Amino acid sequence: MKLIEQLAKELKIRPKQVEETVKLLDGGATVPFIARYRKETTGGLDDTTLRHLTERLEYLRGLDKRKKDVLERLTELGKWTEALDGKVKAALTLQEVEDLYEPYRPKRRTRAMAAREKGLEGLARTLQNERVPDTAAAAKNYVNPDGGVASIEEALAGARDILAEEFAEDAGARGVARREMMEHGMVKTSAKDGAEDVYQMYFDYAEPIRRMASHRVLAVNRGEREGSLKVELALDDEALLARFKRRVKYPGTPGGEEAAAAIADGYKRLFMPAIVRQVRSEMTRAAEEQAIAVFGMNLKQLLMQPPLTGKVVMGVDPGFRTGCKIAVVDPSGRVLATSVVYMTLEHHDTAKAKRELAALMNRFQVDVVAIGNGTASRQSEKVVAEVLRELPRKVSYTIVSEAGASVYSASELAAKEFPDYDVSLRSAVSIARRLQDPLSELVKIEPRAIGVGQYQHDVEQKRLAEVLDGVVEDSVNAVGVDVNTASVPLLRHVAGITPALAQNIVRFREEHGPFTSRKALKKVEKLGPKAFEQCAGFLRVLNGEEILDATGVHPESYKIARELLKELGAFGANLKEGMHKAPSEKELPAWAERLKVGLPTLTDIVKELEKPGRDIRENLPPVLLKGDVLEIEDVKPGMKLTGTVRNVVDFGAFVDIGVHRDGFVHVSKLSDHFVKHPSEVVRVGQVVEVTVLDVDLKKNRISLSMKEA
Known part of the structure; x- marks a missing residue:
C-alpha cells in the first residue's frame, strides 16, 4: 500500500486508480487496452499517464528489491543495525540506498584499509571523539615498525586516512553536497588542442548547472567524449568544506585539527570527485530523458500524420551517379511500375528524363509525386516541378523525409516484400508509401532511424528504444489496424500481439483467406483468450460477417452496442444511416444507467457507431502539396x-x-x-x-x- 500511495502522490491521482491499474498490469493487460477499454476501472487514465505509472511502478519495485538485497548483504557482513535498517527502508531513491551501502561495499584496497590493517582504527576514533591536547602522545602508542607504522607521523597519517574515507562515504554529506552542486554549482568548459569548430561556443563557457538546457548538456558531453572540450563542475568549496568541518567535535584543539585535516583531505581526494561524477550522471540522465521525450513526441506526431488516401503516388529516391529510382504505387500501396531516371547531373539528358517521367505519370494517372529529401533531392525537385508545369492535368508534389528508408530497404523484411528489386528501388517504394500512410510504412523501420529528435545517438539506446516502442504501440492502437491487409511489422505493435503471433496471423490469412470476423482470430495458432481480449478491439475486419467488427467497439461490448442500436432503430447495413439518432451528451448518463454500462464505455461506443471505421488522423491538417520549386x-x-x-x-x-x-x-x-x-x-x-x-x-x-x- 505504501507503493500505491507514493505513486498516487507522484502522479496526483487517487490511490484507488493506482491500485486498480496495478492489478490490470499485473494481470497481463497492456497500456493501450487499459487506456481504451478499462476507463471505468482506472478513472479514465490516458496512455501517457499509464506509461508513466508503469515506469515508476517498475522503478519503485526495483528500489524495494535493491533495499532487500542491501539489507541482506549488511546482515551477512555483520554490519546490520536497527538505525541503518530504518535509513535504508526510508530511502526514496536508488542513489540514497547506494550511498548508505557505500561504506560496506566491497572495493579495491584503499589507504584506509591499509591503515586499519596496521591497527590504527583506535587512533582514528580517539581523534574523532575525544579532546586530544597532544596528538603525538596519543599516536605514540600506535607506533609499531614491525606492523608497518614506523613513526608518529605515519600513525597520524593512517588515522587521517580512515577518517577521510569515512567522511567521503557519509550518506548525509553526499546528499548535502549533491543538492548544493545542483543548486549553486557551475559548468565550465574550455577548448582542448585541436578542438573542432562545431564546439566553438563552448571554448570558453560557463553556466549554472540548474539553468543548463538539456541540449547543451548533451552537446558538452559529446564535445568532451570527442576530445574537443574539457568540462569541469565548480562550486564554492571553501563554504561547503567549512560547513563539513563544523562536524569536528573539538575544533581548535590539536586532535580537532587532525580531524579537520582528514575531512579536508577526504573532501578533495575522494568526496568531491564522487559528487562530480554523480551530478554529471544526474545531469546526463535528466538531459537524456528530455531528449528522449522530445524524440517520442516528434515520432508520435510523424506517425499520426493524416494518410493521403485514394491517390496514385510516384516515389522518387534521388541520386546523382546512379540516377533517381522511381516507383509508382496505386492507392492501396501496390507497385505499378519502377524505373531509373537520370536527371541530376549536368551531362544527363534532362529532356529525355522529363519525357520518361511524364510518360509514367500519364500512363498510371499519377496524382502526387513524393520526393525523398536526401542527396540530389534539390536537383530532382527542380526537374519534377518543370515536368508538372507541362502536364495537361494538375499533379502536385511534396518533399518526404527519407530518414530510415535506406535502413528499411536493406532489411530482411524489405527483401521478403520485394525480392526482385534492388535496395534503391525498395527505397523509392517506401518513400511513396510513407506519403500514402505514414504509420503503416514507418512501423517497418527502427524508430531510432527515423531521425526526428535531437542527440538521439548520445542517449542511452536501451531506454530510447523502450520509449519509442511505446510511442509506436500507442499510435498503432489509437488508429486501429485492418487485420486483412496489415503487415507483420504493423501487427506486432497491436496490443497483446507478439512478433510470433503476428507471423501466425499473416500465415493463417495466407492459408485460409481473409478473416471474415474477429471471432475467426481465435483459430490462429497460440492466439489464446488473453491475447484475444487485448487485441480484438484494435483489429478491424472490414466488410465482414459482423458489422461491429469494423469499428473500435470491443467484442465484450457487442451486446450493449446491439441493444443501443436496436432501441435506436438502426442495425446491420443501416448502421450508418441510423446513428444520426444517437443520444446527445446530456442523454448519455441516463442511457448508461439503462443499459447497465459505464458512461466512458458508452460514450466511446456511441462515437464509434456514429462514424464506423473512422480514422482519427483524418481530423489533422493534410500534408502540404506543392506545384513549383523555390531556389x-x-x-x-x-x-x-x-x-x-x-x-x-x-x-x-x-x-x-x-x-x-x-x-x-x-x-x-x-x-x-x-x-x-x-x-x-x-x-x-x-x-x-x-x-x-x-x-x-x-x-x-x-x-x-x-x-x-
Whole structure:
C-alpha cells in the first residue's frame, strides 16, 4: 500500500486508480487496452499517464528489491543495525540506498584499509571523539615498525586516512553536497588542442548547472567524449568544506585539527570527485530523458500524420551517379511500375528524363509525386516541378523525409516484400508509401532511424528504444489496424500481439483467406483468450460477417452496442444511416444507467457507431502539396512563406519552406508571447506561416520567424 500511495502522490491521482491499474498490469493487460477499454476501472487514465505509472511502478519495485538485497548483504557482513535498517527502508531513491551501502561495499584496497590493517582504527576514533591536547602522545602508542607504522607521523597519517574515507562515504554529506552542486554549482568548459569548430561556443563557457538546457548538456558531453572540450563542475568549496568541518567535535584543539585535516583531505581526494561524477550522471540522465521525450513526441506526431488516401503516388529516391529510382504505387500501396531516371547531373539528358517521367505519370494517372529529401533531392525537385508545369492535368508534389528508408530497404523484411528489386528501388517504394500512410510504412523501420529528435545517438539506446516502442504501440492502437491487409511489422505493435503471433496471423490469412470476423482470430495458432481480449478491439475486419467488427467497439461490448442500436432503430447495413439518432451528451448518463454500462464505455461506443471505421488522423491538417520549386537564391528577408515543420527540438523548429535546406525558427521567434518549449506552439507535420529573417548563402542557412509582429 505504501507503493500505491507514493505513486498516487507522484502522479496526483487517487490511490484507488493506482491500485486498480496495478492489478490490470499485473494481470497481463497492456497500456493501450487499459487506456481504451478499462476507463471505468482506472478513472479514465490516458496512455501517457499509464506509461508513466508503469515506469515508476517498475522503478519503485526495483528500489524495494535493491533495499532487500542491501539489507541482506549488511546482515551477512555483520554490519546490520536497527538505525541503518530504518535509513535504508526510508530511502526514496536508488542513489540514497547506494550511498548508505557505500561504506560496506566491497572495493579495491584503499589507504584506509591499509591503515586499519596496521591497527590504527583506535587512533582514528580517539581523534574523532575525544579532546586530544597532544596528538603525538596519543599516536605514540600506535607506533609499531614491525606492523608497518614506523613513526608518529605515519600513525597520524593512517588515522587521517580512515577518517577521510569515512567522511567521503557519509550518506548525509553526499546528499548535502549533491543538492548544493545542483543548486549553486557551475559548468565550465574550455577548448582542448585541436578542438573542432562545431564546439566553438563552448571554448570558453560557463553556466549554472540548474539553468543548463538539456541540449547543451548533451552537446558538452559529446564535445568532451570527442576530445574537443574539457568540462569541469565548480562550486564554492571553501563554504561547503567549512560547513563539513563544523562536524569536528573539538575544533581548535590539536586532535580537532587532525580531524579537520582528514575531512579536508577526504573532501578533495575522494568526496568531491564522487559528487562530480554523480551530478554529471544526474545531469546526463535528466538531459537524456528530455531528449528522449522530445524524440517520442516528434515520432508520435510523424506517425499520426493524416494518410493521403485514394491517390496514385510516384516515389522518387534521388541520386546523382546512379540516377533517381522511381516507383509508382496505386492507392492501396501496390507497385505499378519502377524505373531509373537520370536527371541530376549536368551531362544527363534532362529532356529525355522529363519525357520518361511524364510518360509514367500519364500512363498510371499519377496524382502526387513524393520526393525523398536526401542527396540530389534539390536537383530532382527542380526537374519534377518543370515536368508538372507541362502536364495537361494538375499533379502536385511534396518533399518526404527519407530518414530510415535506406535502413528499411536493406532489411530482411524489405527483401521478403520485394525480392526482385534492388535496395534503391525498395527505397523509392517506401518513400511513396510513407506519403500514402505514414504509420503503416514507418512501423517497418527502427524508430531510432527515423531521425526526428535531437542527440538521439548520445542517449542511452536501451531506454530510447523502450520509449519509442511505446510511442509506436500507442499510435498503432489509437488508429486501429485492418487485420486483412496489415503487415507483420504493423501487427506486432497491436496490443497483446507478439512478433510470433503476428507471423501466425499473416500465415493463417495466407492459408485460409481473409478473416471474415474477429471471432475467426481465435483459430490462429497460440492466439489464446488473453491475447484475444487485448487485441480484438484494435483489429478491424472490414466488410465482414459482423458489422461491429469494423469499428473500435470491443467484442465484450457487442451486446450493449446491439441493444443501443436496436432501441435506436438502426442495425446491420443501416448502421450508418441510423446513428444520426444517437443520444446527445446530456442523454448519455441516463442511457448508461439503462443499459447497465459505464458512461466512458458508452460514450466511446456511441462515437464509434456514429462514424464506423473512422480514422482519427483524418481530423489533422493534410500534408502540404506543392506545384513549383523555390531556389535558395530566391529567398529574401521579409518574404512570407508557407512551410511544413520537419523536426522540433528544445531550442526551436526546422521548417521545410520549399528549398533543399530546411529553415530554422528559434524558440524565441516562434510566437509573440513567451514560449517555454517549442512543442507548445508547433508539431511535426504542421503547416505554418513563416517570415524570412536572414539568408546565409555561404553556410546554406535560413533563419525564420513565426511572430506576427
